[in-house]
Structure formats: C-alpha cells, structure tokens
Amino acid sequence: MLYFCTAGIPASTKGKGDTISGLKRVADLGLGGMEIEFVRGVYLKENTAPPVAYVGDKLGLKLSCHAPYYLNLNAVDEIKQRQSVGVLHHAARIAAMAGAGGIVFHAGYYLKGDPGTVYDQIKGQMELVLEKLGDDGSRITLRPELAGKVSQFGTLSEILRLSKELPGVAPAIDFAHLRAVTGRYNSYAEFSEVLSRIGEALGAEALSDLHLHVSGIEYGRTGERRHLNLAETDYRFDELLQALYDFKAGGMLVCESPSIEGDALLLQRTWQELMSGGT
Numbered sequence: 001m002l003y004f005c006t007a008g009i010p011a012s013t014k015g016k017g018d019t020i021s022g023l024k025r026v027a028d029l030g031l032g033g034m035e036i037e038f039v040r041g042v043y044l045k046e047n048t049a050p051p052v053a054y055v056g057d058k059l060g061l062k063l064s065c066h067a068p069y070y071l072n073l074n075a076v077d078e079i080k081q082r083q084s085v086g087v088l089h090h091a092a093r094i095a096a097m098a099g100a101g102g103i104v105f106h107a108g109y110y111l112k113g114d115p116g117t118v119y120d121q122i123k124g125q126m127e128l129v130l131e132k133l134g135d136d137g138s139r140i141t142l143r144p145e146l147a148g149k150v151s152q153f154g155t156l157s158e159i160l161r162l163s164k165e166l167p168g169v170a171p172a173i174d175f176a177h178l179r180a181v182t183g184r185y186n187s188y189a190e191f192s193e194v195l196s197r198i199g200e201a202l203g204a205e206a207l208s209d210l211h212l213h214v215s216g217i218e219y220g221r222t223g224e225r226r227h228l229n230l231a232e233t234d235y236r237f238d239e240l241l242q243a244l245y246d247f248k249a250g251g252m253l254v255c256e257s258p259s260i261e262g263d264a265l266l267l268q269r270t271w272q273e274l275m276s277g278g279t
C-alpha cells in the first residue's frame with residue numbers, strides 16, 4: 001500500500017493551522033498521511049506529541065517527521081557535532097511520540113572532506129543516535145535523505161549503504177533531488193533503475209516500505225533551487241508512478257510541491273487510475 005501524504009500541514013487547513021487540525025484536513029481530503037515538519041525546530045513537546053499520535057491513529061493516517069535543517073553530522077567543530085547528534089536524537093524521540101514511523105534528515109555537508117571519510121564520520125554519528133534511541137526505547141526508523149545539493153552528503157549509493165550497514169536505518173528517496181543533482185532521472189527506465197538498486201541493496205521488503213519525496217523542481221549546476229508544482233515542470237510523474245506500480249512499491253509518498261495538497265491529490269488520483277486500469 002502506498003500512502004500519499006502532504007509535507008506538513010495542508011495550506012487549506014482552517015482554524016489555528018496546528019498539527020492536529022492539519023491531520024483532520026488530510027483525512028478530509030482523502031489523503032493517506034503527513035510528514036510533520038520539524039525543519040525549523042522541533043515544535044512538538046513531550047505533552048503535545050502523544051495527542052498527535054492518537055489523532056493520526058484514529059484517522060488511519062501514516063505519519064513521519066522531517067528533522068531540523070540545521071544539523072550537520074559532519075561538522076568540523078566537536079561541539080557542533082555533539083549538538084547535531086542531540087538535535088537528531090531529540091527530533092526522533094519526539095517524532096516517535098507523535099506516532100511517526102520514520103524521521104527524515106539531511107545528514108550533513110562534505111565541507112571539502114573526502115567522501116569516504118565523511119561517510120565513516122556520518123555513520124559513526126548515526127550509530128550514536130541509534131544507541132540513544134535504543135536507550136530510551138524510542139521505536140523509529142532513521143531515514144537519511146537523498147541530497148538535493150552537490151555540497152550535501154547523501155548520494156543514492158551513500159544512503160543505500162548506510163541503510164544496509166545500520167539496523168534501524170532506511171533510505172528517504174527524494175526524486176526531485178535526484179533529478180536536481182544529476183540532471184537525469186526523468187523517465188520510466190531511470191525510475192526503474194533506482195527501484196532496482198533499492199531492491200538489490202536492501203531486498204524486496206524495502207520496496208514495500210519506501211519513503212519518497214516528490215515535487216517539481218528548478219535546479220542549476222549546484223543542485224536544487226526551489227520546488228515547483230508538477231504542472232509547472234516537465235516532470236514525468238506518471239512514469240514514476242508506473243515504475244512504482246510495476247515494482248509493487250509501498251510506504252509513504254510525500255508531496256513537497258508548493259501546492260502540497262493539490263499535487264498530493266494529483267499524484268494519488270493518477271495512482272488510483274493505474275490501480276483500476278492495471279491487471
């Protein structure tokens with residue numbers, strides 16, 4: 001089962017625009033879930049997170065969280081490294097309390113480091129976070145995200161390798177980012193190549209529990225510039241969905257277009273057409 005989700009609270013949410021109202025709006029729209037955005041800070045607390053889990057569960061929604069942008073597990077400064085581990089651990093712990101099955105994060109920047117050394121460094125920091133989550137009994141998957149800028153750690157190979165080597169880690173595949181950093185990956189054959197690589201690296205179970213980000217994107221030489229609505233771009237989302245369908249993909253597909261719910265609904269509608277037309 002593939003759940004079509006909004007990245008954050010839908011713009012059309014009435015009232016205070018808080019997370020719980022957002023979940024109700026997602027359910028009213030007929031969508032499958034939401035990625036709770038902690039990108040500018042972990043705004044839920046120990047007392048406000050559990051009600052989110054309760055409402056999400058009652059509405060049958062699938063939830064995830066996105067960790068703050070400001071962490072860098074490859075920071076040069078030791079204090080900043082420790083802070084980044086702390087931020088990711090805290091965000092993941094609260095996310096688990098809010099009912100999220102996974103937490104997506106941008107692991108860090110290469111900062112002129114050799115990619116192999118940066119990989120070891122980031123892996124080591126993630127092990128610390130996993131250990132802390134184990135200590136406090138938080139059950140949540142860490143999902144390093146495929147990066148959208150060439151200066152950011154997180155190629156497809158790197159995140160697949162982390163997912164293979166560390167228990168409790170799985171990839172967050174951002175198809176818009178993949179296109180922005182490579183200038184490729186806008187066809188059925190290329191989307192299928194990504195899905196084959198995931199299956200080869202992590203097994204068929206990984207394909208039934210994917211975490212995907214999809215949107216239109218404007219990009220340049222250094223990668224992503226800004227997200228766009230699908231209709232404003234030449235993005236072949238129908239071919240992406242066909243590939244996902246053919247690979248029996250399941251999990252969460254989170255729409256990050258500026259019109260979050262509009263494009264999430266467009267993707268879901270296209271998917272449902274495939275399902276009803278498929279044999």
Ligand SMILES: [Zn+2]
Binds near residue numbers: 066106
């Ligand atoms: Zn992200």
